[in-house]
Amino acid sequence: MIGRYQVTVAMGIYGPRTTYVIALKGMLGTHELLLLDKGKWQHVKDTAEINEGKMFSPGNLRATFDNPNYQKLIDYYIKEKYTLRYTGGMVPDVNQIIVKENVVFMNAISPSAKVKLRLLFKVAPLGLLVENAGGYSSDGYKSVLDKVITALDERTQVSYGSKNEIIRLEETMYGMSRLKAALELRKAKWHGSVGGLVGAPIENLWTIVFQSSRLPEWMPMVENYTNLAGEEGFPGYVRLVSGFVFPQDDGDGSWIKKRLIFMDPSLFSYAYEMVLSNVGLDASVNSLKLSDLWG
Numbered sequence: 001m002i003g004r005y006q007v008t009v010a011m012g013i014y015g016p017r018t019t020y021v022i023a024l025k026g027m028l029g030t031h032e033l034l035l036l037d038k039g040k041w042q043h044v045k046d047t048a049e050i051n052e053g054k055m056f057s058p059g060n061l062r063a064t065f066d067n068p069n070y071q072k073l074i075d076y077y078i079k080e081k082y083t084l085r086y087t088g089g090m091v092p093d094v095n096q097i098i099v100k101e102n103v104v105f106m107n108a109i110s111p112s113a114k115v116k117l118r119l120l121f122k123v124a125p126l127g128l129l130v131e132n133a134g135g136y137s138s139d140g141y142k143s144v145l146d147k148v149i150t151a152l153d154e155r156t157q158v159s160y161g162s163k164n165e166i167i168r169l170e171e172t173m174y175g176m177s178r179l180k181a182a183l184e185l186r187k188a189k190w191h192g193s194v195g196g197l198v199g200a201p202i203e204n205l206w207t208i209v210f211q212s213s214r215l216p217e218w219m220p221m222v223e224n225y226t227n228l229a230g231e232e233g234f235p236g237y238v239r240l241v242s243g244f245v246f247p248q249d250d251g252d253g254s255w256i257k258k259r260l261i262f263m264d265p266s267l268f269s270y271a272y273e274m275v276l277s278n279v280g281l282d283a284s285v286n287s288l289k290l291s292d293l294w295g
Contacts, residue, residue: 003124003145004266011129013095019044021098023132030098030133045099050135050162053102055083057093060107060116067110073172090117094126097160098133104161106169115155119147123158131266136166140174141234146265176235181262181271202292206268209288212239228257235260238275254279258286 011021018035029048033041056077064071085096085103097103109115117123127137127144137144138159147156159169163179170177198205208214212232215222223243230237242255256279258272268290274281 001149002147002265003119003127003149004143006124006128006145009125009128011091011095011126013092019095021095021129023129025128028132028134030129032098047098047101047133049101050097050130050133051102052162052164053100053104054080055085055096055100055103057084057086057096057103057105058107059086059090059093059105060109060113063108063110063113065110066112067108069173070108070110073106073108073169076168076172090122090126094130094160097130097135101133102162104159104165104169106159106161107157108159108173109157115157117155117158119144119154119156120149120152123147123156124149126160127158130160135160136163136179138166138170138178140170142178143264143266178235178262178264181235197293202268202290205290206265209290210263210265210270212241215241230260233260233263235262256281261285262287 007025009023013019013021020033020035020041021030022033023030029046031043032045032047034044036042058074058077061074064074085093085100087093090105090107093103093105097105107117123144124147130137131143131145139147139156140159144156144158159166161169167177167180171180208217210233212225212227215225221243222241225242226240228238228240232239237260238257239260240255240257254277256277257275259275261271261273263270269288271285271287274284274286
């Protein structure tokens with residue numbers, strides 16, 4: 001199960017103003033309701049875009065002691081004179097993202113400051129709220145809505161915010177950003193494409209096309225694959241694909257060494273760079289995207 005299968009999420013804030021913010025799967029935006037004195041609820045705000053700003057909400061700051069990249073990120077916010085918005089409570093801090101529409105929240109880990117936030121009960125529900133509101137979420141490598149939930153008590157690090165803030169966080173903390181890789185891919189000078197129609201649920205197709213082991217099921221010309229480096233599904237993963245995609249004059253099969261530069265299950269899309277081959281495709285980029293035409 002992944003967080004993207006959630007149907008609806010509600011976030012309650014109790015205080016001088018009691019509000020509920022609601023998100024519904026498949027519907028753009030979040031919807032804020034305010035509790036009035038007479039016990040009735042009034043719809044007061046819709047949010048469909050998280051803008052760039054200069055406010056930050058850093059959780060688990062103890063991790064900066066032995067996580068130098070987290071310290072580097074915090075130093076950047078201070079140097080650039082970001083405004084601190086931190087209550088110590090995850091829900092009110094994330095609520096600020098939707099209310100102010102320009103806050104970045106993060107909760108990182110380190111060897112001595114372990115992960116605390118539960119994926120099922122906090123991270124994924126708030127991820128749906130933020131992404132419906134036009135923001136982005138990340139565990140460092142993917143949207144938190146695409147993390148597979150394997151246990152009730154599973155925990156994870158997380159960040160929420162605008163696109164550029166998440167790009168900055170991923171690059172500073174982990175050396176590469178999946179969002180930036182997708183943007184750079186769109187800037188490629190030369191393009192070619194091929195498409196087709198398949199009568200099946202898009203989620204079922206995705207479980208087939210993103211796995212190297214299932215390539216022969218939809219690309220019968222591919223005979224073998226080998227994992228060379230990294231973890232499948234994460235940028236930096238390298239695989240060797242071979243077969244008779246481009247038969248050679250001497251009868252040998254063709255082969256291509258590919259490195260994953262982008263994968264986002266929420267977009268049903270990925271891209272590989274052709275690192276080396278015997279068919280002249282070196283340095284080219286191969287991308288795939290599924291679209292639900294009837295969804």
